[in-house]
Amino acid sequence: MRKSLFRLGIVLFASLIGFAVRGCSIFSWPVTVTSLSPDDQFRVTVVELPKWIDRNFEVRLEKLGSRQVRTLFYSPDEGGPVGSERVVWSVDGSRFLLLGRHFYISDKGKLAGGEQAYLMVDVLSGQVWCNATQQRHYSEFGVAELQAVLWLGWAPQAASEVSPDED
Numbered sequence: 001m002r003k004s005l006f007r008l009g010i011v012l013f014a015s016l017i018g019f020a021v022r023g024c025s026i027f028s029w030p031v032t033v034t035s036l037s038p039d040d041q042f043r044v045t046v047v048e049l050p051k052w053i054d055r056n057f058e059v060r061l062e063k064l065g066s067r068q069v070r071t072l073f074y075s076p077d078e079g080g081p082v083g084s085e086r087v088v089w090s091v092d093g094s095r096f097l098l099l100g101r102h103f104y105i106s107d108k109g110k111l112a113g114g115e116q117a118y119l120m121v122d123v124l125s126g127q128v129w130c131n132a133t134q135q136r137h138y139s140e141f142g143v144a145e146l147q148a149v150l151w152l153g154w155a156p157q158a159a160s161e162v163s164p165d166e167d
Helices: 002-022 143-147
Strands: 031-036 042-048 057-063 068-074 086-089 095-100 116-122 128-130
Touching: 031 086, 042 095, 057 116, 068 116, 068 128, 116 143
Parallel strands: none
Antiparallel strands: 031 042, 042 057, 057 068, 086 095, 095 116, 116 128
């Protein structure tokens, strides 16, 4: 009888660990940014992952009609504090941009006002651009690429374009 109870306990414990590893909603990680596309077709979320040494997160995209969620991006070790990011959508909802203030990025992504252009995604094609210095398998992007898109309520400006009187 004791062996049976012990085995049952092991099976239950392993099941709980399996749910946690798979991301069961019972054991979900905190969402720090959520944003709907202008046409309410997509939702992007930034989900914090367990902190071992540095901050890590993933960016997920949900197609709302079908409730399909896919992870588009896993961050390298990034800076904190959590919550200093925001998402800006293109007017037509085809792209989104993750902006922040505490990323480790190349100079190409530095913007006016201290913001940093970190990640840009075309939600229709799935193409990802990233300015993280620790992510070299994505193409970088700068102000010229950002200015080629009409953003909802935001216009990109390079940090070098700001005069001292504007600060």
